[in-house]
Amino acid sequence: MTFQNEQQALAAAADFITKSAANLFYTTKYIYALSENRFYSCDIQDIFKVFLNNITNADALKVFRLRIDGPECSAVNSPAYNHVLALMVYSLVIRLPALKNVKICGEYLSSRQIKALMDELIAKGAENYDNIIPETPEETETLVKKGKMLPPYSADWYKTFLYRNTPELAEISNRSVFLQGAADLLFPMFYVCLETQLVRLLEESAAKSSVR
Numbered sequence: 001m002t003f004q005n006e007q008q009a010l011a012a013a014a015d016f017i018t019k020s021a022a023n024l025f026y027t028t029k030y031i032y033a034l035s036e037n038r039f040y041s042c043d044i045q046d047i048f049k050v051f052l053n054n055i056t057n058a059d060a061l062k063v064f065r066l067r068i069d070g071p072e073c074s075a076v077n078s079p080a081y082n083h084v085l086a087l088m089v090y091s092l093v094i095r096l097p098a099l100k101n102v103k104i105c106g107e108y109l110s111s112r113q114i115k116a117l118m119d120e121l122i123a124k125g126a127e128n129y130d131n132i133i134p135e136t137p138e139e140t141e142t143l144v145k146k147g148k149m150l151p152p153y154s155a156d157w158y159k160t161f162l163y164r165n166t167p168e169l170a171e172i173s174n175r176s177v178f179l180q181g182a183a184d185l186l187f188p189m190f191y192v193c194l195e196t197q198l199v200r201l202l203e204e205s206a207a208k209s210s211v212r
Contacts, residue, residue, distance in 0.1 A: 001107040001206060009205035010113065014120035016201055019056040020194050021088040026058050026068070027051045028084070028158075028183065029076045032169075033066040035178040036073070042066075044182060048189070055193050075168040084161060089126035091133055091157060092194070093118050097141040098150050102199060105206040130164065133157045153191035155183035 003009040030047055042064050050060050069077060096118050099109050109117075118137060134157075143150055159180050162169040169176050 001104060001109045001113060001202075003205050004208045006113070009202065010117050010120060012205065013117055013198060013201060014124060016056060016198060017092055017121060017194070018089055018124050019058070020190075020197075021092060022085060023051065023055055023058045024186075024190055025085045025088055027061060027186070028179065029068040029073060030061045030064065030066050031182045031186075032076045032175065032179050033068045033073050034064075035175040048186060051186075052189060052193050055190060055197070075166060078166065080165045081169075083127075083129040083165070084158065086125050086127040087129055087132055087157065087161060089121055089124065090128050091153070092191075093121045093126050094133065094135050094137045094140055095150060095153065095191075097137055097144050100141075100144055104199060104202050107206065109202070130161075132161045132164070152188050155180070155187040158183050158187065 027047065031044065034042065034044060034047065047061065047064065050063065054060055067073065075081065096114050099114055100111065102108070140150060162176070162180065164170075169179065
């Protein structure tokens, strides 16, 4: 695929993915904070809407005035839970080979360009901590070559992480069930938004090349 400045275009794509993952990470904290509020101070649908309307704006959820840094949210502010962010980015990295089948301004990203984007994200901190995520980029590439659809993006790996590393979030309680149930709904919706916006971002970068 042709870009006026390929390095800049891929760096912008990596930055978008990283920011989106970081916002998803913070959104899980807001959902957990909401679960502590007595009978809730806002509707979780509103949290979904605000987040999904701008998946890179981590400050948008501050409008709900939910505290995510207090003792009632200590479980999602622990050193263990911080690994979720690196895992979120990695969970997106392994799906990037699927971009090879997406036509962008009449062209396709090359394997080299996708690899460069993946390497950029790894350099930014994407990590499969404790091998929580069983899928690999190679498996995605195999599915793409066979013309098969990727399974939907899900919160399965996230819940596995909670079970293994955060006892408070793994136990059966109103708060943990609320968080995990919300993640089951939110993660696939987030990915649809991310994929659409990532393609749009790459289209904009490619369009700049065509008008030189």
